[in-house]
Amino acid sequence: MSFTLEERGNPNSLSYRLFFKNADGKYISPFHDIPMCADESQNIFHMVVEVPRWTNAKMEIATKDPLNPIKQDVKKGKLRYVANIFPHKGYIWNYGAIPQTWEDPAHKDGDTGCCGDNDPIDVCEIGSKVCTRGEVIKVKVLGILAMIDEGETDWKVIAINVEDPEATNMNNIDDVQRLKPGYLDATVDWFRRYKVPDGKPENQFAFNGEFKDKDFAIETIKSTHKFWKALISQQANAGELNCKNTCVSDGGSPFCCSVDEAKAVVGQTCPCGAEEPIPSSVDKWCYCEKK
Helix, strand or coil, X not given: CCCEEEEECCCCCCCCEEEEECCCCCEECCCCCCCCEEEHHHCEEEEEEEECCCCCECEEECCCCCCCCEEECEECCEECECCEECCCCCCXXXXXXXXXXXXXXXXXXXXXXXXXXCCCCEEEECCCCXXXXXXXXXXXXXXXXXXXXXXXXEEEEEEEECCCCCHHHCCCHHHHHHHCCCHHXXXXXXXXXCCHHHCCCCCEEHHHHCCECHHHHHHHHHHHHHHHHHHHCCCCCCCCCCCCECCCCCCCCCCEXXXXXXXXXXXXXXXXXXXXXXXXXXXXXXXXXXX
């Protein structure tokens, strides 16, 4: 299964969008139309890369926009960039999401005691390759971290690209600790403090910040897939989410988006233009005392 990308607007600007097409050249939603599993029998999942490692732009699948393109998050009218909290430079893994998953904000998790954050489940890919924005890769799940973000459950799956040279030696979260010592501690530290430069408190974690193993992670992913199924079949309240898709819903569904409608959505955005400069402030270091 292969996918191509179409850039619209000016990179590093409010107009920038990254749309997805399938192998037939049909516009699709990366949230709804890309299958969750690349190989269900082997528990291999698709991951949509939103943020390549070492970069700072807070790119994400636009869950409230038609066709859910990737775009940069905005706060108070300005593009969002994560701070470099010493010693971390930007995102310290390839960061993205597993399609066809949804953390239901109406469901209180039995383990965390908090409801979902209304997004697809997040993934930190820890392989050696720096991926590209919008790349769809196949990942092996190794474990999961339960972050509590402003009172919401925000799971962080730890995974590795199946094509990575180290993938054969990594089969569970303990392998990460053994083969990449310090990486998991750095991951907790990053998620705990990345909002502090914005004046927000440190994030908290369930399970005292300990990672759960592969089996727990897979079950968590599958539960968010069930929530997504309820969402896409109108058994759950979509709220502001845009569930339009070109491959999943049948013609009688309000979520069904025709080929012409999809083309019109893309056509209403700006053509791809020149890249705009990234603010120099993005490169500065922030020093935050650990509490």
